Amino acid sequence: xxEECNKSDCSGCGEQGCSARKDPFAKDAPNAxxxxxxxxxxxxxxxxxxxxxxxxxxxxxxxxxxxxxxxLDADITGPSIARMYGIHEQAGSDGVNVLPxxxxxxxxxxxxxxxxxxxxxxxxxxxxxxxSTVRQFWTEVAWGDVDVMLxxxxxxxxxxxxxxxxxxxxxxxxxxxSPQELVSMVVGKAVHMAQAMNVxxxxxxxxxxxxxxPDCGKRHEIFGKSRLDEAAASYGIELxxxxxxxxxxxxxxxxxxGDELDGDLLGGLSEKLFNKLNKx
Numbered sequence: 001x002x003e004e005c006n007k008s009d010c011s012g013c014g015e016q017g018c019s020a021r022k023d024p025f026a027k028d029a030p031n032a033x034x035x036x037x038x039x040x041x042x043x044x045x046x047x048x049x050x051x052x053x054x055x056x057x058x059x060x061x062x063x064x065x066x067x068x069x070x071x072l073d074a075d076i077t078g079p080s081i082a083r084m085y086g087i088h089e090q091a092g093s094d095g096v097n098v099l100p101x102x103x104x105x106x107x108x109x110x111x112x113x114x115x116x117x118x119x120x121x122x123x124x125x126x127x128x129x130x131x132s133t134v135r136q137f138w139t140e141v142a143w144g145d146v147d148v149m150l151x152x153x154x155x156x157x158x159x160x161x162x163x164x165x166x167x168x169x170x171x172x173x174x175x176x177x178s179p180q181e182l183v184s185m186v187v188g189k190a191v192h193m194a195q196a197m198n199v200x201x202x203x204x205x206x207x208x209x210x211x212x213x214p215d216c217g218k219r220h221e222i223f224g225k226s227r228l229d230e231a232a233a234s235y236g237i238e239l240x241x242x243x244x245x246x247x248x249x250x251x252x253x254x255x256x257x258g259d260e261l262d263g264d265l266l267g268g269l270s271e272k273l274f275n276k277l278n279k280x
Contacts, residue, residue, distance in 0.1 A: 028135055028167045033097050033142025036070070038277045039149045039169055040202065044176045045186030047155040050207040051176045052080045053253060053261070055152040057243070058174070059107045060263030061270035067147040070100065072137050073111035074164060075154040076130045077123050082111035086256030090114050097142035105259030108146065110137050131163035138168055148274065157193045165197035171277050172202035179209050179226040187231045202273050203239030204232050205266070211245045219244075239276070241269040 030036060042058065044051040055071060062069040073081040082088070085103040091114040092099040100108040112133065113119040123130070143149070151170070154160050164170060175190045177183045187204060194201050206228040210219045222245065232240045243265050252260050263270075 027169045028139050030169075031097055031139055031142050033094075033144065034138075034146070036143060036146040036149045038147065038171055038274070039151065040273065040277075041074075041151040041153050041164060041170050041173050041199075042176060043153045043161065043173055043190055044155045045157075045189045047078075049155075049176050049178045051155065052084065052152050053249060054174075054176045054205050054207055054243075054266070055081065055150050056084055056253075056258045056261050057263055057266045058270055059150055060105065060259065060261050061266045062148050062263075062274070063105055063107055064263045064267065065271065065274075067274070068106075068108075068145055070108035070143055070146045070149045071110075072134075072141075072149060072151045073109070073113075074134045074137070074151045074160055076112050076125070076133055076160070078154065079111045079113050079123075080253075081152055081258075082109055082113045083119065083256060084253045084258040085109055086258065087111075087114065088119060088256075090116075091141075094142065098140050100141055100143060103259050107259070108143060110141050110143075127159035131159050134160055134164060135167050157189060161193065162197075165193075165199050170199050171280065172200045172273075174202055174273070175204045177204060177206050177228065177231075179206055179221065179223045179228070183227050184231045184234070187235065187237075191235045191237075201235070201237050202276060203241070203269060204228060204237055205269070206240070206242045208245040209242035239269060239272055241266060 042051055042055045059069045059071050071081050073079050087101045087109055100110040101114060102108055112123060173194050175187055177186055191201055206226060208223060209226055210221050212219050228240055228242060249261055
């Protein structure tokens with residue numbers, strides 16, 4: 001490596017065998033204490049669609065199907081997974097590696113809240129530091145044996161999404177939307193990002209699709225008529241699911257009882273996603 005090398009631009013360097021060179025398409029190696037079979041990113045084009053709750057529902061579905069599941073909370077500035085599952089203690093350590101927490105129901109979890117002195121401390125970091133932290137959750141946390149790891153991504157298509165898709169072995173994306181006219185645009189952004197990063201869209205979940213009256217059983221489309229089927233068809237996405245607005249779910253999350261969220265809501269879809277990954 002040249003003494004004047006800044007490790008960021010190799011264009012003027014003649015040392016072809018330089019140790020600082022890295023394949024731009026190479027993925028970060030997992031921690032030596034991790035054996036993760038599949039990794040799925042749960043994304044949304046905008047905030048407020050219940051992406052973290054959907055991530056928890058998917059995790060509970062896999063857990064109920066006796067698959068070892070983990071959640072890597074990649075939403076560094078807006079973490080919620082640990083609190084949703086009632087985890088307030090800091091992350092453990094074996095003296096070398098960081099260890100994820102285990103929820104009451106058996107879901108392995110890692111979130112920035114578990115590394116802060118106080119869980120309500122704000123994370124006021126610039127993009128590169130945030131992205132580096134997500135990578136460390138993969139390389140420095142000993143996850144053990146995991147059948148499915150879910151990444152709860154921050155909304156949008158910013159630095160973290162770019163870093164995750166470039167550096168981590170993501171096999172596919174699940175997009176979370178809500179039933180509004182913007183759904184087509186939001187899904188379109190996610191699809192185009194996935195195409196640019198060569199990561200397939202596995203499916204779309206429409207959260208808060210409707211409210212079912214507990215008295216008469218009638219369905220009310222509070223946020224408007226669903227356009228999920230049209231949007232999915234236009235982009236050739238086969239796997240979709242619509243889940244209702246359930247007020248009790250918000251209460252469970254607020255109380256730290258994420259393990260009690262009904263994974264059956266996404267049981268069928270989670271199985272199809274798993275089977276699809278195994279065929280690839």
